[in-house]
Amino acid sequence: MNIIVVGCGKVGLTLADQLNKEGHDITIVDQDEKVLRHAVDFLDIMGIHGNGAMLQTLREAGVQNADVLIAATSRDEVNMLCCLFAKKEGNCRTIARIRDPQYTTEISYLRDELNLAMVINPDMAAAKEIERLLRFPSAMKVDSFSRGKLDLIRVKVPKESQLIGIPLHTFQKDTGLNVLITLIQRGEDILIPNGFDALEADDLMSFIAAPKDVSKFFIKLGVDYTPVRDCIIVGGGRISYYIARYIDEMHLNMRLKIIDSNKERCEYLADVLPDSIIINGDGIDAELLKKEGIENTDAFCSLTGFDEENIMLSLYAGKLSDARLITKINRIAFENVTNEMNLGSVIYPKQIVAESILRYVRALENSKGSNVETLYKLADGKAEALEFKVLNDPDLINIPFADLSFKQGVLICGIIRQNKIITPRGSDVMKVGDRVIVVTTNTGFNDLRDILEVKKEEDIHYEL
Known part of the structure; x- marks a missing residue:
């Protein structure tokens, strides 16, 4: 597929990398020539220097023949304008990155009016x-x-x-x-x-x-399962805001403390999050953290804008307490190194977004229609978990699993049928409308049929 990615930031670069690895033709657009050159050299893809919200730039990028355009610049309004032009000029499917919480309540309206295929919000995800x-x-x-x-x-x-x-x-x-x-x-x-x-x-x-x-x-x-009652978050950005909103919506019995050094930001959060405790202070101040209860908290989230700071904060919290650790990392890509550190759960916002868009692109490739419902990368991208919707395929439906020939490295993990969860056994079958969960080390599946072993010519016997 021909895919245009506008924006060479963390999200745009990750998307271009993942989609390029899946064999798509990628063109990336950015106004920063130095950043663009790095992306082109690093990924070996086409690069266009210019403003992605200008029609001339999009034409130069080949929007007339593009299948998908992803607008992932740092400015929501530019992304929306870029998608509007692309839809009018090339009639391709458009995906916009929209981060500002002010647009949260208007996402459905924006999607309909701009005819967007998808809206992505890394912070919310x-x-x-x-x-x-x-x-x-x-x-x-x-x-x-x-x-x-x-x-x-x-x-x-x-x-x-x-x-x-x-x-x-x-x-x-x-x-x-x-x-x-x-x-x-x-x-x-x-x-x-x-x-x-x-x-x-x-x-x-x-x-x-x-x-x-x-x-x-x-x-x-043998794993401790103590519910989280107290949680400290260092960093008062958009992710922290959305976490507080979700905790409130889920009616979780959890006391949330958010620490941030920006006084204006703290005042804003105090207004919009009345059920959370907002503290204006330096999140890397050891005395402040001790005063606010880091040694006894149930959970500690390092969500500042600096990876190094988040890593050090989580290591410090892990040394002082048994808290549940969650560490946000944006840029640092040494997963084999960070996996050896006591960082708890590491969150990569750019990767979460990449997974959702990969799922959408794979569904577009499927000639039978949208089949991939959910996709997650596992084990540092060496495996995948996918959710498929079962279509009316005679090679798959109503055949016991024991009689199907699956590829090596494929496991059918679960079936969801009319809100009932089935752990599959050899005698179970797939039915039209089921949701089937597959875990596999064969990355790149687009269709549920991809799980089947293709018979070789010499294995096929013909009746005379």
Whole structure:
């Protein structure tokens, strides 16, 4: 597909990188020639120097023949104007990055009036993920499917867990819970487990379960599951604002403290977030943090605009307390290094946005229509979790899983059928309208049919 990305910032560069790796023809547009040159050299893609909100620049980028245009500059109004011009000139599908909370209540109107295919808000998406992590305080990452009906949860296996060494096929019997282990990351190795595999200490394990079973499984696993009652956030930006809003909307019994050094920002937050405690002060002041209860807090979120500061704050909080740690990282890409640090759950807002757009682009590629409902990158991008909607495909529906031939590295994790959650067994089948959750180390699936092993010519026998 021909895709134009306007804006070479963190989000734009990440999107161009991910989409380029998936084999699309990418053109990136930016007014900063130095930044643009870096993107072109680093990604080996086409670059256009100019203002993406100008018709001449879009024409030079090839908007007439583009399939998708993504406007991801730092200015919401520029992004909306860019999408408007692109839609009029090229009639391509348009995606706009809109961050300002003032537009939150008008997103539906803007989407309809500008005929946008999608509106992305990295801050809101990151806040939603953090809110889920605060609800599941023992998890390192929580990915939700089918609007929260099913959760894929990542957790580290404790050294003294009683479930270590037990074959996975006996898990349901041993725990009495409907839980399925979907992925095990053991050092550099990524494993889609079978029934004879077993957990080892310090494994990074992903499991899928209904929300009602999650806390019970944590207890069986030996992971502490104490609800978060007090949370300290350093950094009063948009993400913190959205977190407070989500906590209020979910009616969570949680006391929230937000620390920020900008007095005007604190005054604004105090006005719009009356249920939160807003503190004007330096978030890296050790004495202030101790005074505000860092040693006893249940959760600590480092959400400043500086990666290095967030890393140091989380390391400090982890040294002083047993708090649930959440660390926001925007630029630093050394995941193999940060994974070794005690940073708790690391949030990459740009990656969250990239996943949602990749899902949309893959759905466009599918000749049968939109099939990919949800997509998450797992294990540093080495695996994926996808949600598909089952269409009327005779090669898939009403055939027992035991009779289907799946590719290596594919696991069917769950079926959602009329709000009922099914943990699939060999005798289960897919039906039209089902939502099917797949975890795979084969990245790049666009269609549910991609999970099937394609028969070789010599394997096909013809009747004479």
